[in-house]
Amino acid sequence: MAVDKSKAAQFKHVSYLWDDGKIPADEVDNFIQRSNWLGADLRLTNYAGGNTSVKVKETDPLSGEPADVLWVKGSGGDLGTLTMGGCASLYLDKFYALEKLYKGKAHEDEMVGYLPHCTFNLNKTAASIDTPLHAFLPHKHVDHLHPDAIIALAACKDGEKVVADLFEGQLGWVPWQRPGFDLGLKLRECHQRNPKARGIVLGGHGLFTWGDTSKSCYENTLEVIEKAAHFLEERAKKVKFFGGKVRDSLPAERRRAQALQIMPVLRGLTSSVKKTIGHFRDDAPVLEFLESKDLEKLAATGTSCPDHFLRTKRCPVVLPLAPDADPTTEDARGKLEAQFAKYREDYAAYYERCKHPDSPALRPPDPVILLWPGVGLFSFAKDKQTSRVSAEFYVNAINVMRGAESCGGYVAISEQEAFNIEYWALEEAKLRRMPPEQALARRVALVTGSASGIGKAIAERLSKEGACVVIADLNLEAAEKTAQEINARTPERAVAVKADVTNGEAVAAAFGEAALAFGAVDLIVNNAGLSLSRSLAETSEKDWDLQYDVMPRGTFLVSREAAKQFERQKLGGDILIIASKNGVVAQPNNIAYGTAKAAQLHQIRLLAAELGPKGIRVNGINPDAVVKGSGIFASGWGADRAKTYGIKEDQLPAFYASRTLLNKEIEPADIANAAFVLAGPDLGKTTGQVLNVDGGLAPAFMR
Ligand SMILES: [Zn+2]
Numbered sequence: 001m002a003v004d005k006s007k008a009a010q011f012k013h014v015s016y017l018w019d020d021g022k023i024p025a026d027e028v029d030n031f032i033q034r035s036n037w038l039g040a041d042l043r044l045t046n047y048a049g050g051n052t053s054v055k056v057k058e059t060d061p062l063s064g065e066p067a068d069v070l071w072v073k074g075s076g077g078d079l080g081t082l083t084m085g086g087c088a089s090l091y092l093d094k095f096y097a098l099e100k101l102y103k104g105k106a107h108e109d110e111m112v113g114y115l116p117h118c119t120f121n122l123n124k125t126a127a128s129i130d131t132p133l134h135a136f137l138p139h140k141h142v143d144h145l146h147p148d149a150i151i152a153l154a155a156c157k158d159g160e161k162v163v164a165d166l167f168e169g170q171l172g173w174v175p176w177q178r179p180g181f182d183l184g185l186k187l188r189e190c191h192q193r194n195p196k197a198r199g200i201v202l203g204g205h206g207l208f209t210w211g212d213t214s215k216s217c218y219e220n221t222l223e224v225i226e227k228a229a230h231f232l233e234e235r236a237k238k239v240k241f242f243g244g245k246v247r248d249s250l251p252a253e254r255r256r257a258q259a260l261q262i263m264p265v266l267r268g269l270t271s272s273v274k275k276t277i278g279h280f281r282d283d284a285p286v287l288e289f290l291e292s293k294d295l296e297k298l299a300a301t302g303t304s305c306p307d308h309f310l311r312t313k314r315c316p317v318v319l320p321l322a323p324d325a326d327p328t329t330e331d332a333r334g335k336l337e338a339q340f341a342k343y344r345e346d347y348a349a350y351y352e353r354c355k356h357p358d359s360p361a362l363r364p365p366d367p368v369i370l371l372w373p374g375v376g377l378f379s380f381a382k383d384k385q386t387s388r389v390s391a392e393f394y395v396n397a398i399n400v401m402r403g404a405e406s407c408g409g410y411v412a413i414s415e416q417e418a419f420n421i422e423y424w425a426l427e428e429a430k431l432r433r434m435p436p437e438q439a440l441a442r443r444v445a446l447v448t449g450s451a452s453g454i455g456k457a458i459a460e461r462l463s464k465e466g467a468c469v470v471i472a473d474l475n476l477e478a479a480e481k482t483a484q485e486i487n488a489r490t491p492e493r494a495v496a497v498k499a500d501v502t503n504g505e506a507v508a509a510a511f512g513e514a515a516l517a518f519g520a521v522d523l524i525v526n527n528a529g530l531s532l533s534r535s536l537a538e539t540s541e542k543d544w545d546l547q548y549d550v551m552p553r554g555t556f557l558v559s560r561e562a563a564k565q566f567e568r569q570k571l572g573g574d575i576l577i578i579a580s581k582n583g584v585v586a587q588p589n590n591i592a593y594g595t596a597k598a599a600q601l602h603q604i605r606l607l608a609a610e611l612g613p614k615g616i617r618v619n620g621i622n623p624d625a626v627v628k629g630s631g632i633f634a635s636g637w638g639a640d641r642a643k644t645y646g647i648k649e650d651q652l653p654a655f656y657a658s659r660t661l662l663n664k665e666i667e668p669a670d671i672a673n674a675a676f677v678l679a680g681p682d683l684g685k686t687t688g689q690v691l692n693v694d695g696g697l698a699p700a701f702m703r
Contacts, residue, residue: 013229014222015041018215027056028071030214031141032082038143039079044225045145046396047389048078049307053134053142055092061121068092072134074125088127089120095135102181109425111181129426132184137191139210141217146206146305148396149229152403154201155304155410162407163201166231172197176204176413178421199224204304204413235406242292242405249287249374250323258375260512262327264520266370268569269340270380273364275442275571277468278519279387282376289398290373299371302412303397306421311390314418316369317343323374328568343367354419360428369394380519382442384468384492438466439680444518446470448501448558449528451478453629457668458525458675460486463493465676470514470521472499501528501554511561523574523679524562526555531593531632533640544592552599559607572615574679577604579620581700589644601690608688617687619678621671624694627653629668661696
């Protein structure tokens, strides 16, 4: 069996994925499969938006009697990856009995507390606020989605009439109301008024559709959305989008160049309360909106679907810069600072205007979405996934505005309603349930030479502690592999960039990539290095230059570029330098490496002295030889050192350990631990410090 091609051909605006051959026999598994297919198409619903349900007979585990049970997607998660574990299950008779306890709209939030009492079979997944919406509709299978095409109709001036005309009365209409027990009752009433309806549009919000079988529900949902999308496409042919084009965008390369220049500035400006992580996109739907006449007007109107503005804030900022302006000048900075200050003021005023006596406290007032006409869309949020999804949601909002504008005009939900959702006690409770942020959350680290060895261990540790990491290495392929390994563990935490630390231009390019990926960096680990064990007579000028180029010069170039990016963000920063005990201890056959490390050691003190007033801390680590996982040892240094000490190469770890006071071998993870401690929150007042990680070597004691 495969997807029915003739059926699939009926859909142009959505993907028909139903495949009878892949349908599980179990009814609940079947509904999960349907949900996954729905969630796979962003035109059907936004990321993590919407929910689906099925009503089935289950056996009551206590009585052994049959029971009517509602399975419905729980709080959080995305339909595309929904599993049984993400679904709540409730006894329907217990749920319906709750109506007797309902005291009216003013008390509707109290009903949320009763939902856990309806749980079937001790299921731990919490029922979401949308649960009553599914329960009160009498159909076996129910889909609730946020398709841009339907929200466009639901957010246009005469939405109810447009929907009634287009669907010839087959879709009901319930005006905007925030989700909850009461909206569930309104859906039931609407359905009772129009029992033959195939679905209901929620004003300013989204769509409910249903069916007696999972397949008929799926096809009904797709047909309704396809019809709306087709209608909008036809309308679009007759009108100028957003009032027509009034400006050109820069070519792609120039947009990218402008974006990476401005991102550190924007990251700084959006981090007034807590640091943010950035995202940039400049695809066609974004540019079309930014080029349009109505940009300013529509941006100020605010977004509609609650899912959208919860992530994007009600309104974005339109940056007051020409597309080709240099965003790093004092003049540009002044304009941006004034605009962001105004945004924060306006946001605080909105809070004051709309707050209730029991509203949660004001949240960080920084904007999330920043639009630079001619260049693209920037988003800044607590982590990469959130900023990327926020940008995605703003594009959903653009699609909605475009559709609604072509059908008589876009109407956002009122400021007070938006506030009531944004500062809803239940939303606040959701935020409070989130686990505390990790020690290095909201930080961005760039680690040089981090495709392998000590650098890789450091990047892994920092990412495990919540930091985004830029794997900068001469070997891009290996760096990409390391980034993939990190992302497999902690998604959207790592990117790989090629970095030749001996070349100023290449270093600047690597920092540009980092800015484009995450906004900017605020933690640098100068780790790239190499060593050639040679006697004085055997050390060639090339040997000398190479080690000096990679280590003292590399650290200088990387730190200089870091300081420049830190300066644009104005958030301070951290520079770590991985030096070596060889910078302190004199041993034979080490003239170039030892002095290069000594130069790096002194850079720690010099840079700490110079950059301290800007809030930049500079610290270092002096490891003893790390043999395990070391590219340096594997590429000849190990053999040379073994010869110097008159032992076999595989005896080196034990040999090095035996020289230490603690008799311990030093491993990459030990250096990574030290990097975490120096960069972490506990040593925020320490700078110019060098931490020995050497198992205790008296000649290497710092003084
Ligand atoms: Zn919804």
